[in-house]
Amino acid sequence: MSVAMPMNAKYRKTIIAGNWKMNLSPRDAREFIRELKPLAVQAKWCDIVLCVPYLQIPEAVRTARGSRIAIGAQNCHQETAGAYTGEISAPMLVEAGVKYVIVGHSERRRDFGETDSLVNRKVLSALKAGLRPIVCVGETLEMRDNDITLDVVRMQVKTALRGVTREELRRGTIAYEPGWAIGTGYTATAKQANEVSAVIRAALRTVYGAQGARGVSILYGGSMNTGNARDLLAQPDVDGGLIGGASMRTESFGKIIEAANQNVPQK
Numbered sequence: 001m002s003v004a005m006p007m008n009a010k011y012r013k014t015i016i017a018g019n020w021k022m023n024l025s026p027r028d029a030r031e032f033i034r035e036l037k038p039l040a041v042q043a044k045w046c047d048i049v050l051c052v053p054y055l056q057i058p059e060a061v062r063t064a065r066g067s068r069i070a071i072g073a074q075n076c077h078q079e080t081a082g083a084y085t086g087e088i089s090a091p092m093l094v095e096a097g098v099k100y101v102i103v104g105h106s107e108r109r110r111d112f113g114e115t116d117s118l119v120n121r122k123v124l125s126a127l128k129a130g131l132r133p134i135v136c137v138g139e140t141l142e143m144r145d146n147d148i149t150l151d152v153v154r155m156q157v158k159t160a161l162r163g164v165t166r167e168e169l170r171r172g173t174i175a176y177e178p179g180w181a182i183g184t185g186y187t188a189t190a191k192q193a194n195e196v197s198a199v200i201r202a203a204l205r206t207v208y209g210a211q212g213a214r215g216v217s218i219l220y221g222g223s224m225n226t227g228n229a230r231d232l233l234a235q236p237d238v239d240g241g242l243i244g245g246a247s248m249r250t251e252s253f254g255k256i257i258e259a260a261n262q263n264v265p266q267k
């Protein structure tokens with residue numbers, strides 16, 4: 001008996017992405033990817049991405065070669081080259097073998113003053129270079145308490161994607177990451193995650209139409225772990241995860257990849 005394929009499996013990819021932030025060494029990256037490779041072979045139901053620190057990129061790309069694991073960066077500069085000490089540009093990442101880049105993570109907004117318009121410039125630069133940006137949006141606790149979450153997120157999405165064509169959007173992914181849930185152990189409920197993701201999709205629809213919007217994967221991030229992943233990933237508008245803490249051990253990351261399996265049709 002065949003089971004009807006859920007909407008999200010039909011129109012968009014499930015993506016399980018790890019964000020190691022400023023953790024783990026190049027050697028750790030090599031060992032981690034070696035361990036993850038056998039699992040990745042089986043996990044055809046989702047794309048697997050590891051966003052590692054810049055220095056770990058060469059080792060990660062080398063080790064992941066020939067596997068289904070794509071390597072991502074955690075940031076890029078908005079310009080392609082120039083006098084920007086300490087920065088890395090999108091074309092440099094492409095040359096190093098990087099496929100994805102996180103843009104506008106809440107830690108960069110909070111700690112490095114990244115604004116929506118700067119995030120927009122980074123998104124455009126990443127797309128131009130051929131990368132797949134994972135655009136992070138989300139509210140702080142104060143915004144949620146003031147009941148402005150949905151307005152804030154709508155605005156963040158629209159500003160971040162200003163000037164992005166419908167064609168380019170196909171390479172884009174949005175990550176909904178409520179700031180209050182990141183690294184805190186507090187997770188948005190599956191209902192909260194789906195509510196905001198649905199609002200993000202509705203915002204995309206107003207700009208790109210129904211067809212454009214339904215092809216964009218929207219990930220949830222914020223204390224996703226082996227205990228809550230199944231529930232979160234079962235939501236119709238949640239198409240994957242952007243995982244911090246639980247992405248640093250193959251055991252927990254592997255279990256989250258397994259949890260994403262529920263969206264494939266069962267024979």
Ligand code: 13P
Nearest residue numbers: 019182183222223244245
């Ligand atoms: P945690 O999973 O550690 O809460 O981090 C989420 C995150 O910020 C991913 O980008």
